[in-house]
Each structure stands twice: as structure tokens, then as C-alpha cells.
Amino acid sequence: MAPAATHTPTARRTLRHLAGIDHDTGHLGAAVHRFRRAATPFRDRGHTVAAADSLDRLGRSHAAAGQRDQAQAVWREALQLYRSQQRDTDADRVRRQLDALAHRTTGTRTATSFNTIA
Secondary structure (H helix, E strand, C coil), X not given: CCCCCCCCHHHHHHHHHXXXXXXXXXXXXXXXXXXXXXXXHHHHCCCHHHHHHHHHHHHHHHHHCCCHHHHHHHHHHHHHHHHHCCCHXXXXXXXXXXXXXXXXXXXXXXXXXXXXCC
């Protein structure tokens, strides 16, 4: 089956929703793939609010999959976008996620459910 087009806002939001389900059910590779597919067109089209949220979620899936470097990279980008949007609560949360990732010394996975993310 061919991948769904991501050129419409509805398609990108659907991808983000499906990625959240993938993450919550432990399909982290699929979650990373879908979050990335959702974030790229948002970012490319200047939809920085949705791009920041998608990058934040992408970072969570990377972190849960043990992909520390990738999580840090996308969280840094999300943090920069949140700060530029004056979304202080979101920026603080991402900064805490980055701090926690930097201080994590074990290789255990920690998943954050997307059921609580608006």
C-alpha cells in the first residue's frame, strides 16, 4: 500500500494521531516514521506551532526507543520553536525532557503516553 499523502493539514494531523497510537502501543519505529512524516511538511510550510508539537512528540518516541542523539536533536529544534512562539510552558517541559535525557544513565526505555497530550 502506498503511503498517504501529507500535503493537507488533515492528513498531517491524522499521521500525528496514528503516530501517537503507535507510540502508546510500543511500535516506536512506526511512531518515529509517522511523526517525522508529519513534522517535515508542517515545518516546510511554515506551520511552526504544529511543527513544534510534532517535533516534541518525535523526540519522545526517539527517547523511548533509546535513540538519545536523535531525541536531543529534535527536542532542541522544538525548544527553539516553542521559545520563538513564547510558549513558555511547552519550552520548560522540553527543557526538562532534555535535562532528564542528559542525566539518564541506564539503557531502560521510558515511554510517555500520548493519551494525555493535546
